[in-house]
Amino acid sequence: MSGLTITDLHAAHGRTPILQGVELAVPDGALACVLGPSGCGKSTLLRVVAGFHPARRGHVALGDTVLDDGRGRLPAERRRIGYVPQDGALFPHLTVAANIGFGLPRALRRDRSDELLSLVGLSGLGRRHPHQLSGGQQQRVALARALAPRPELLLLDEPFAALDAALRTDLRAEVAATLRAAGTTAVLVTHDQDEALSFADTIAVMRAGRIVQQAAPQDLYREPADTAVARFLGEANLVPARIEGLQADTAFGILKLTANAGAARRGPVLLRPRQLRLSVTPGPGKVRTRIHRCHFRGSDHRVELAPESRGLPSVLIAYTDTAWPPGEAYVEVDGLAHPVDEPTEPLL
Secondary structure, three states, rough: OEEEEEEEEEEEEEOOEEEEEEEEEEOOOOEEEOOOOOOOHHHHHHHHHHOOOOOOOEEEOOOOOEEEOOEEEEHHHOOOOOEEOOOOOOOOEEEEHHHHHOOOOHHHHHHHHHHHHHHOOOOOOOOHHHHHHOOHHHHHHHHHHHHHHOOOOOEEOOOOOOOHHHHHHHHHHHHHHHHHHHHHHHEEEOOOHHHHHHHHHHHEEEEEOEEEEEHHHHHHHHHHOHHHHHHOOOOEEEEEEEEEEEEEEEEEEEEEOOOOOOOOOEEEEEEOOOHHEEOOOOOOOOEEEEEEEEEEOOOEEEEEEOOOOOOOOOEEEEEEEOOOOEEEEEEEEEOOEOOEEEOOOOOO
């Protein structure tokens, strides 16, 4: 087996272009995520890979097998690709074991169903019907059914979206562990940033029918390609700066950068909320602010700050471990700033 490779992929719905030159590489055995807002083309991309929608042009390959090149398409049933839809789409009249074994040779069904029930943590539930299971259990059965024929690639189309928040968090961790245990290459599409960051080995951010950046979750969060990606991955403080080489001149003073920015220019640098440190005393590199709001969020506090400096945004966001009352506070930067550009295309 080998990974998924997509090159210059274009697709449309009628005369409306949807995918406009998608480039994506998923290594063998990796868990990948395509992340983007609704309407950006994520589901269409998954349907092209699955064989449910034709490419207009471009190249989609799984290992050495060409799936679609805009001229010829390998039928969906011959692609050795598993697909898990958002609603699971289990057969209500079949038992759990029969759902998992559906489509397998009769001689293999029982052993393979038992093996997969154990893998997804549902041993002993093979005789139940879907309506006798919780939503999370149903999604695990859908995953087991997709894994039953040993696909070379598994596609997951927002499979956790209909679940409540706590169950969604637990289930995606279980699914990721199951896929790693099975050694399966998988692509998840989602609009949920937390889901992407916690699930994937590599994330491809999609915008306006294109992949605008692909990287490991930590790299993507810390070093986004532009301001739109920065904001989409979480709250972002975008601070005006004069940028040159490995440093940026800001209202906080000279900040070191994550990468060499090259020739001198003006533009924003990214500071995540956890990089802002609050104190009650002034000092070098500290900016005087007023605290407007402080919200407790369980694991931390979200603090809204109004800086007095004209060289900063009207509001800065900091995450702190302790509560801060309204009033005066001083803010300094901990860590490296990252230079970001404005996006060249709209979000959708």
